[in-house]
Amino acid sequence: MTFAFSIDATAGAARAGVFTTPHGPVETPAFMPVGTLATVKSLDPTELRALGAQMLLGNAYHLHQRPGDGLIRDLGGLHRFMGWDGPILTDSGGFQVFSLATLRTVSEDGVEFRSHVDGSRQFLTPERVMQIERNLGADVIMQFDHVVPGQAEASVARDASERSLRWLARCRAEVARLDAVDAPRPHAQALFPIVQGGIHAELRREAASAIADMADWPGYAVGGLSVGEPKPDMYAMLDVTDAALPRHAPRYLMGVGFPEDLVEGVRRGIDLFDCVAPTRMGRNGAVFTSEGRLNIKRATFRADPAPLDPECTCPACARFSRAYLRHLFVSEEMLGMRLLSLHNVHFLVSLMRDARHAVRAGTFDAWSTDWLRRYHSRPAPASAP
């Protein structure tokens, strides 16, 4: 069996598992760094591996625009192209079409829009997206879906959710058609459905149930959250999907990457996370620490000999002071963005490893309660005089 998910231990809804893929196992819960354009911005695959990253993301929409999915296929697929031999998941571009592209026209057939790169007129359908994701050759491919803003009213959210379900069936059929007519692929790909439904519990429940009725999927994604809705609404939706989705497959919460959301997600049965936050924040000088967030550009860090986070073991914290990292940002030196990105990715990867250990040790409930309490009651970060 090419894809498998084994659950080693549980703690309430939380699980510690192993998701097996053609490019190796992923110990869950896990945070997956995002390499939108076939690169986790500023970082090298070898350093991602060294800090414990197991699975990376690419983006079908972006890679279709540049450099082109056909080119990546001809060069041996996304793994070889980006020099990462571990598991990869490609997002379908649904979110990007609805957030980045302009002049969208949505029909039952698909979405017509202007490319955010060159302004060209483009048309994406569920079938076309499956062809793109096949060309890219990731281990996990996401269905093409219709994403609406987090606070969309029920009728809009229902329309998009039901369309996403119909598009899921078309994605599945296209994968089957390609399997039958296309040249053999170097490895199997797992198609993940996406539960949509905005912040409407009933819609989420219906979508989860319709998806589960359609097939026994290798994994289930929850999309359209952390897109502007209040956090309690997001957590409420995760309670709904936790109850409604099958428990024997991995669950992936899309685009959610703040530390507290990861811990809250694991408590609600989520196994996989991804987000651009750690790298985007890192490029802006902002870091997660055990004492809360800080921005290294602040003048208070000018002469601070301490590392970013005194509890951290990442390569940036082991070797460099806040004063040095601030100097790099003030001087607009690339190494600064690199080291802060590395630290932030390490922070989330390590957080999920800690969660996994706690589930296996039977201490997850206390660990997560304590972690969230500390995180929410954090003092201002310490700094030298």
Place this chain on the structure above:
Amino acid sequence: MTFAFSIDATAGAARAGVFTTPHGPVETPAFMPVGTLATVKSLDPTELRALGAQMLLGNAYHLHQRPGDGLIRDLGGLHRFMGWDGPILTDSGGFQVFSLATLRTVSEDGVEFRSHVDGSRQFLTPERVMQIERNLGADVIMQFDHVVPGQAEASVARDASERSLRWLARCRAEVARLDAVDAPRPHAQALFPIVQGGIHAELRREAASAIADMADWPGYAVGGLSVGEPKPDMYAMLDVTDAALPRHAPRYLMGVGFPEDLVEGVRRGIDLFDCVAPTRMGRNGAVFTSEGRLNIKRATFRADPAPLDPECTCPACARFSRAYLRHLFVSEEMLGMRLLSLHNVHFLVSLMRDARHAVRAGTFDAWSTDWLRRYHSRPAPASAP
């Protein structure tokens, strides 16, 4: 003895040696990557070490502007600040004052100018520069000198060269004074004099001889070359300094970093080189290869599965195709600048290691002749259809 230079083998004027410093040995000939602002742009000290870099440069002028040499002293010195425990050399800022700063007024006392960072009025003297370099705490510190353009006429070049000699005496006296009155330093620093004289053989000869008469220095630098003069003029000056400088100490050719100039320099008795070229070119998409220079942004590399340089063993060439690296540049992804900088630094570091091996093996004359012949007769870089 804290500083020492042992010569293991020679081949004509070329030498294979070991320059010992308080932070370890440097096997020569060697190329020293430049970390102007306490960072070799885009690269991490650990990857520099891994590719064979032995000694790095910092710049007193730049670090005095930002973040300030006093701050670096208070944080334990430049080695700790930038996370590099190998040898460091700081340039004095003479070149920067005469190339970057504006509204310069040169007097016998020093140079008044406007900072290129904040426009503030500043005054640097030989004494002040010695204090700055002491605060930074590099292993090798360069004298403050008066640099003129490469094609300056003899009277201008003589004036600057003679002033540089007088300033050298003041630098030496200030180092002695600081040694007597200042708190003990964590390690000794070696002051290197700089031979100036433009492209005027007689001036170079006079400067070299005056410097050698002043003291038995731990090393000798040749400055003011590769600043606009024709290459044959530069090589002619190196013939002059090779004959005129003592042979028992290392010779450092400042700011010269094109591969052919390194090989020509070694043939003329130079042991140490530095230049921003490998990292600056890398950020612009240009690379040195065994087949000559290429620019990765060219459309011809769009689908090229070959590495940057088929003969290269660097981490970029071992894992990534030209097509991927071109994609990173087209997409303005930082990893592209990083990987090309890494490749270029590796190229020069490896070239000097090869030169050293050839001197030790007794094959340097044939090796360098062959290398230069190949380099100058290189075809256009190969590319996939």
